[in-house]
Amino acid sequence: MPPKSLKSKLIIAVSALVITSGLLISYLVTHRYSSSLFDTITAQAENLGHAVSLETADHVLINDLVALQRLLDHQIRSNPSIGYLFISRDDQALAHTFEKGVPIDLLEANNVTSGDGPRFQEIAATSGERYLDFARPILGGKAGVLRLGISEKHYREQITRLWVQMAALTIAILLLALAGTLLFLRRLTSPITALAQATQEIDKGDLGVRVPVKGNDEVAQLSSSFNEMVARMEEYTHRLEEQTMDLERAHHQTRTSCGILREIGSLRTLSDIRGISTILFQFSIPRFAIISRFVKADFS
Template sequence: MPRSLWTRLWDLIGGVSLRWKIMGIALAMLGILGLGITLQVRQMMGQALTWELEQRGISTAQTLAAQSTDLVLTNNLYTLFELTMDAVQNHPDVRYAFVLDAQRRLLAHSFQGGFPFDLIAANDVAAGQPYHMARLLTEEGVILDIAVPIFGGNAGQVRIGMSQTRLHNTLAAVTRRLILTIVLVSLFGVFVSTLLTWLLSRPILALSQATRRVAQGDLQQRITPWARDEIGALQASFNEMVERLAQSHQEMRRITAICFSATASCPLCSRSPGP
């Protein structure tokens, strides 16, 4: 940073009153701390909620696959349809559910306005895998698509889509509460910093006023130290300085009086010079 810029910045900071400096420091510390805590909480909660959503989705898909095995083998499509609808209705995070046969042909689904056949190719579970997850970007946001094999993949697979809407709503609610807490703590910090500024400025203001009176010639000024800290030590030093200054002033007056008396008693000094 150039020296001139640093000088201007320091002049700007130095021109701010002590009250605003203390309040600014308190608010800056609270803001940085609050921002760090908010980001950490959001990250940790986001990871925990995402993991919990994945586990619930896997469990739901595996349960649906186990219930669908006999129905697929017996080609009971109506009951398969009911199972997919129950999965969506009984689990608030399940956005859709559908069942494919071993040739990846659609057997049943929960969509109301027609099935989007492009969704079939968006995810697949390989032989020997217990499940496979894919994140799909849709008009409703990111959907966690989970594929679970039926009867080891020999009878097809179950697919369900898990919505992250509730997850994001939970994170947003937690963030709002954290921000509200930070604001309330900041207001309390402003109150505390204002009180602290008032306590600190009183002895400094008293010292400033006493200094001006001493400069005007009032050497009787004394300050009662407010505490045993640096400001109290400064006030005690001021009292000692004024005391020595008063003694020096008295000594100077005494010497001046002696010199004046000696001058008045000396004939040569009092004689007027001749022409």
């Protein structure tokens, strides 16, 4: 059902405006933050890959697999953001940080050949976790290929945390906006509500009702004009009531006079006329001159 009151309409409009603005701003901020964070991660992966490839080149050339494995284990322990490390050559893993061996699908993914440059590729593990896979040829591919996987878990947690913060900020702004709107509506609709109640009282016949006038704005001017209109209505009503009473009084006197004339016309003796005259004098009816004329006519 659509809202009927002005307060409901304004509250819905303000809420829709704040929520829409909050969602739009949140999307723009998180999108830019995500792009910046992704650039940071790729730069970090490239720097780590470059450093590790330089350190491992000699071990690969002399086929020192033990030292190579120790180097990879040291890198994985000192960099929590690294999800995995391995060095492959001729589709074979020379050293790796996996407990159960390098997955075949991962070994074949993001494959680079001699002469290719470093390359990034997003890879999803069977567990659902996603990695940014960085492949870098060592010595142009002569010493194999370094594969380094940066986990996106921390990166996605930061994005989610930012979304939560933006949502909390939007809710806080929404609450403040609603509080301000309610205060504004109370100030705006209070005189209008008073006017509506006053019109109901007038409809019941109470013309003595007045509404308070506060401020100098348009609503205050409306309230003042309403009071002046009701005052004029009350004055006109009193005048009409007085005129109605005068008309009723005159009508009553006219009917009384007509009745007296009919009574006088039916009189036959002087004593009856004198009796009527006495009654008229007692009630001070201003028609005695007529009776006097009838009395004179009877004597003649």
